[in-house]
Amino acid sequence: MHDVLDPDSDRGRVYRSLVGHPREPVGRLAARAGLSETAVRAVLKELAAADIVTTADPDAEDASWEAAPPGQVVEALRQRDAALWTALRQTGAELERLYRFARRDTGHYGALEVVEDAARVLAVSRQLQQSARHQVRVIDVPPYSGTSDYYSEQEVLQRERMAAGVVYRAIYHGSAFDDPVSWPNMARMIEAGEQARTLDDPPMKLAIGDDELAVVTLAADDRPGVVSLLIRPSSLFQALSNVFESLWRLAVPVSATGIGTQIDARDRQILTLMASGATDDAIARRLGLGRRTVVRRVSALLAMLGATTRFQAGVQAARRGWL
Template identity: 50%
Template structure:
C-alpha cells in the first residue's frame, strides 16, 4: 500500500494510470504502464486489497482509482501505525531490560521511586530547580488527582514566565481527553513547544542535563519500576531518546487555522506528503517550479511542520485532506 503513490513502483504506475486516465481494463493498463499483464494483475490485486482501487465491473474487468487524497490519508495512517509498532517493540525491550535489572543493586546514579506521591513531589522539584529547559514524554495512564494537574499547570505557567523552556512530546491520546487537550492548548499559548506521536514507549521528564524521572513500564499499576536518574551515561541515553522522538513528532499549534485551503494548495499538500517531487507537482498543476517551492514553504510554515510527512499528518488532523 505504501507504494501506491510511488510513481516508480508497479503499484504506483498502475494507480497513476487509473488516476489520470479514469476507468480502464487490465489490458489497457498494460499499454499505459508498459508492464506485463501478470504484473498489472498483481498490482491491481494488492491495490484493491488496500482499497486504493475498485473493480467496478468484474465481467468487463473494469477498474477505477480511489481519490488520491483518501489514499494518501490511508498511507499516513499506515505509516503512523508502523512507527507505533516500532515503539511498542522498543517498549517491550525496555520492559525486559528493567525486569532483568530489577534484582540488581541500584548504583549511585539511579534511585528507585516507590510511591506515586514521591514521583509527583520529585516532578515539581525537578521543574523548580531547572535553569534552562524541561523535556517531557507525556503519555497515559495518569495516576494524579485533579488537584495535582491544576498544581502542575500553575507551576508550569510560573516557570514559563521565568523563561524556562518546556518541550513536550504528547501521546496521541491527548486528543481523546478534553481536559488534557485544553491544558495542552493553554500551555502552548504560554510558550510550551509541543509535538504529538502515535505512541510513546516510556514516561520521562528531564530537568536540564542533571536529573531525570523515568517510568519504564507506564502500563503497570502505580509507578512500579520508576526511578530518579542522576547525571550519567544513562541520562545521556535518555536525552538521546527524547531528541529522537522529538524529531519524529508532529508539531502542534495552539490555535487552529480558520482559513480555507484552496483546492490547488490541497493538491500540492497531498502530492508533497506522498513524496512527489517539486518538478512533478509543477507539471501536474502547470505551474513553475519556483511557484511550487514557494507554496510548499508557505504550507510548511502554516502547519508548523519541518518535513513533508509531518505536513501531511498535520493537514489530515486539521481535516484539510
C-alpha cells in the same frame, strides 16, 4: 536528513536534481526543483554540512554543485540509523536491568532511587521542574491518567518556569491528539512557548531536568498506579539524555499556529495533493491556480503546521483532521 531521499521534500528535490544534472548552478537548480534561489541556497548549505553535496567555491554566486553518489548517501544514513538503534537497544537493556533491580529485595544501583508512593511521584515531578534552571525535557506517553485539576496545576507551574527562562521541549505520543484532556493542555502549552513534537510510539514516559535528574515512570506490576525511577547523573542518565535527543530528531514538529482552526476547501485540496506527492507545478495545473499562488500557500501551510517537509505537513494535517 532522511528526507534527502524523499522526492517531495525540498532537500530531496534539490538532491535529485543534482543527481540527474551534475555541476548545476543555483539558478538552474531552483528552476528544476521548483524552489526559490534563497530556499535552494539554504538547502545546499544543509546538505553540504552533511557531505551530501559539494562545490569548489560555496561563497561564489555562480558556484556549481555536485551530488555525492546516492549509494554513499544511503550507506551514511544506514550507519547513522544503526548507531541510533544500537544506542536505543543498549539503553533499553540497561533500563531492563535496573527495572529488575528495583523489584528485588537485593541489588543496588547508586544512581537510582525508586519512588512508589503516588503523592511523592507527583511531588518529584514538581521538584524536577522547580529546580530546573535551563531546560526540561519530557516524553509523554499514555495512559493519560491525570485529572483536570492535575493538568491545570501543571499548566500554572510550567508557565511560571517558562516565564523564568526555562525551555520546555516535549515529545508527545501521536494519540495525544485524540485525548480530550491531554490535547487541549498540549495546545495551550505550545501557544505559551513550549517546543513540541510528536512520535507515533515513544518507548517510555520520561522527564529530564537540566543535567541533574531524570525520572522514568512505569506502570506498577502488583497494584494499580505507577512507580517512578529517579536517576541521578551517571552513565544511565547520559544514555537517557541521548535517547531523548535521538527521538527528538526523529519526531515531527507541532506548531501552535492554526491550533483549533479549520482550513478552507482550496487549502485542503493543496494539502491533499502535497500529501500525494504532487509538485507545486502539478498542483497549479490541477487546481487551475498560478504557480506563485501555490508556492505562497504551500509555504503558509508548512508554517501553520510547524513542518519543514511536505511529509511532515501531511502527518500533521492528518492528525488535525484536515485531510
